[in-house]
Amino acid sequence: xxxxxxxxxxxxxxxxxxxEIWARATHLQSDSLAPPSAIAAALTExxxxxxxxxxxxxxxxxxxxxxxxGGAVGLAFGIALGIFHVFxxxxxxTVEAIRPIPSIALLPIALIALxxxxxxxxxxxxxxxxxxxxxxxxxAVGAIEPRLIEVSRSLRLSPLDRIxxxxxxxxxxxxxxxxRLAAGIALIVAVTVEIAINPxxxxxxxxxAQQALRPDLMLAYLVWIGIVGYGLNTGLLLAQRHLFGRAxxxxxxx
Amino acid sequence: MTAIxxxxxxxxxxxxLQIAFSDVTLDxxxxxxxxxxxxxxxxxxxxxxxxxxGCGKTTALRLAAGxxxxxxxxxxxxxxxxxxxxxxxxxxFQDYGKALLPWRTAAGNVSLALEASGVASxxxxxxxxALLKKVGLPNHAAKYPAEMSGGMQQRLQIARCLAQExxxxxxxxxxxxxxxMTRQGLQDEVLSLxxxxxxxxxxxxxxxxxxxxxxxxxxxxxxxxxRIGIELTIDLPRRRDQxxxxxNPQFLALRRELFDFIKASEA
Numbered sequence: 154x155x156x157x158x159x160x161x162x163x164x165x166x167x168x169x170x171x172x173e174i175w176a177r178a179t180h181l182q183s184d185s186l187a188p189p190s191a192i193a194a195a196l197t198e199x200x201x202x203x204x205x206x207x208x209x210x211x212x213x214x215x216x217x218x219x220x221x222x223g224g225a226v227g228l229a230f231g232i233a234l235g236i237f238h239v240f241x242x243x244x245x246x247t248v249e250a251i252r253p254i255p256s257i258a259l260l261p262i263a264l265i266a267l268x269x270x271x272x273x274x275x276x277x278x279x280x281x282x283x284x285x286x287x288x289x290x291x292x293a294v295g296a297i298e299p300r301l302i303e304v305s306r307s308l309r310l311s312p313l314d315r316i317x318x319x320x321x322x323x324x325x326x327x328x329x330x331x332x333r334l335a336a337g338i339a340l341i342v343a344v345t346v347e348i349a350i351n352p353x354x355x356x357x358x359x360x361x362a363q364q365a366l367r368p369d370l371m372l373a374y375l376v377w378i379g380i381v382g383y384g385l386n387t388g389l390l391l392a393q394r395h396l397f398g399r400a401x402x403x404x405x406x407x
Numbered sequence: 408m409t410a411i412x413x414x415x416x417x418x419x420x421x422x423x424l425q426i427a428f429s430d431v432t433l434d435x436x437x438x439x440x441x442x443x444x445x446x447x448x449x450x451x452x453x454x455x456x457x458x459x460x461g462c463g464k465t466t467a468l469r470l471a472a473g474x475x476x477x478x479x480x481x482x483x484x485x486x487x488x489x490x491x492x493x494x495x496x497x498x499x500f501q502d503y504g505k506a507l508l509p510w511r512t513a514a515g516n517v518s519l520a521l522e523a524s525g526v527a528s529x530x531x532x533x534x535x536x537a538l539l540k541k542v543g544l545p546n547h548a549a550k551y552p553a554e555m556s557g558g559m560q561q562r563l564q565i566a567r568c569l570a571q572e573x574x575x576x577x578x579x580x581x582x583x584x585x586x587x588m589t590r591q592g593l594q595d596e597v598l599s600l601x602x603x604x605x606x607x608x609x610x611x612x613x614x615x616x617x618x619x620x621x622x623x624x625x626x627x628x629x630x631x632x633x634r635i636g637i638e639l640t641i642d643l644p645r646r647r648d649q650x651x652x653x654x655n656p657q658f659l660a661l662r663r664e665l666f667d668f669i670k671a672s673e674a
Contacts (some may be wrong), residue, residue: 300505303474307492308523308571318519322510 178345184356187369196373204358205377212343212354213381215271220339221280224332226279227286234287235294236320256281256342270353274346281342282335287333293324326397333389340382355381420650424472425450425575425607428491430480433466439632440466443480446626450574453518453601453608455622456616457665459673463633464611468577471609472498483576494524497568501580503560507552514548520570534570541600542566558589562596569600574605583613588615591649594621598647615665619648619658627665629672637668 169189175181176188199205234241234248256277265343267273301323305315319329347356355378362370416420416615430448432439441463441495444470448454453637469475470482473492484496492498506609517535526534539545542562561581568576578597582590598621612618618625622641629636637662643652652658 197668298505299480300500300502301508303498303500304519307472307496307498308520309492309494310523315521318522319508322508325510 174334178308181370183368184366185390187372191369191384192372193377195367196377197359199370199373199377205355205374208353208358208374209377209381211271212340212347212356215274215346215354216278216336216339216343217273218271219301219343220332220336222275222281223279223282223339224286224335227283227288227335228290228328231287231290231323232281232316234296235291235324236316241291252284252288257345257349260346269351274343274351274353277346278339278342282339285331285335285338286328290324290328292328294320296327297323326393329389329393329397333386333393336389337382337384340378340385344378423449424483425452425485426609427465427483427486428470428480429483431469431470431477431482432479433463433475434478435466435475436454440636441470441477442632444633444635448575448607448609450607452599453606453610453621453623455610455618456628457612457618457625457669458628458633458636459630459669460613462628462630462672466633467578467628468579468609468611472496472577474498479597494571497566497571497573497576499561499568499576499578499581501583503557503564503581503584504552506564507560507567509552512549512551512554513544514564516552516563517567517570520567524571526634538566538570539563541569543596551609556589557585558593560655561585561593565597565600569604569667573606576601576604578608578610580612581610582617590617595647595649597621599670604610615669616653616662619661619665620642620652621647625661625665627672629670636672637665639664 173189176186181188196205230244234244259277259280260273263273263276265275297320301319302315305319310318343354344356347354348360349356351357355374359371359374359378362368362374424447426446426448428444431441431446433441444467446467449477456467458464466475470477471484471489473489473496475483476490484493489496508519511519514535517538518531521531521534535548537543539548542565544559544562544566545674547555547559547563552563555563565581570584581597582593585593594617610618610621619639619641625637625639625641626635627637627639628634643655643657
């Protein structure tokens with residue numbers, strides 16, 4: 154019998170096996186496809202020479218630096234907008250005007266201003282990371298149980314204490330959820346910038362493999378990016394469960 | 408109690424009053440919730456407010472807490488207008504589950520009130536232990552509200568309110584969501600806690616027997632708009648007992664009077 158947990162793997166494994174058989178049976182010659190065994194070999198090779206690790210480091214450093222700077226800005230503004238309704242109304246048009254700009258559209262400007270490399274990529278990732286944190290932390294503050302605000306009023310907590318002891322802890326599970334969403338976006342944007350123009354990281358490595366007519370290596374990088382993204386989300390999900398327990402899962406369902 | 412003795416004088420000296428509503432009208436969202444309410448509560452008195460749902464009893468309590476401001480008239484505490492919430496007026500909310508901080512333990516929730524009053528952290532521990540003991544939760548300091556029963560959570564909220572060392576304790580249907588046995592136990596505990604602290608209590612409830620059992624005085628509100636319809640002085644022996652007090656003929660007569668009032672007000 155197949156164990157319950159393993160059932161989820163039956164279909165992917167079957168598909169991989171079918172692809173492998175098909176590729177061998179047809180003596181596949183392609184610039185865009187490769188048999189799974191060749192992809193696995195290319196992935197192993199990229200690990201052995203360390204190129205994939207350097208590329209992963211470059212992408213993750215850019216993604217996290219951008220996520221943290223952009224996320225911090227978004228969080229600060231989101232909390233402020235959630236607390237001060239006047240500020241919220243004041244900023245509404247500005248926020249809604251800037252937010253729809255696709256972050257990747259900033260690429261030409263960022264390239265002129267900052268050139269190739271980490272800085273340009275970090276700025277674009279940061280821009281993309283601001284919005285989920287801003288919008289969701291503003292909503293999280295707005296969704297705080299009004300009774301808790303009344304408790305803080307009855308106790309005459311100072312405004313700073315009210316933020317520190319009531320608002321932030323109450324909104325934290327939802328803020329962490331926003332952080333998780335932003336982390337996914339940060340990785341996507343970082344790889345996109347690299348594919349488009351920046352000669353570092355996993356995105357650039359895919360482009361190099363493509364231009365070298367190495368579909369096996371190109372697909373190996375693609376698989377690896379999927380694994381990195383999955384690992385990132387799983388890690389953050391575990392952290393979320395560990396930190397916030399049931400409250401965070403309730404937020405997830407919402 | 409002296410509060411009851413001075414009850415007879417029609418116009419009490421305002422300085423002797425702890426909480427006083429004079430000609431209070433409150434409009435909310437274009438509706439008049441309370442109209443021309445005159446109400447005074449003497450220091451140490453246990454006043455219960457009853458009434459059909461929507462008669463404004465909770466609103467009256469929120470006015471006394473400083474969470475609302477009257478549209479007309481004034482609400483004063485020790486002779487001074489209540490313009491915002493004050494730490495010496497504590498409010499116990501009905502929905503204990505929402506009023507407690509779910510991310511803090513029982514001790515942490517009590518601590519919040521001490522932190523707000525600026526009690527040094529070195530002194531908080533002992534104060535928290537004493538307060539939790541007082542409300543019968545001495546062994547639950549490290550538990551989170553979600554790990555406690557409804558009755559325990561409400562005790563915890565009461566402990567947090569007592570941490571404010573309030574001169575007045577406002578209670579908004581505090582036992583409304585609890586089962587009958589838990590409720591009776593908590594009624595007696597509140598009576599003894601209040602006796603020990605000498606606090607003035609305004610207690611809102613929809614349970615008429617509870618009002619008579621606990622109160623020195625019961626006020627019944629009429630709805631639409633909320634206004635005072637009946638005022639009963641409860642002359643039962645101050646030491647209340649769940650069985651004998653509730654069987655006292657006077658208790659039964661008061662109960663009848665209050666039931667008739669509520670029935671008429673709903674008609």
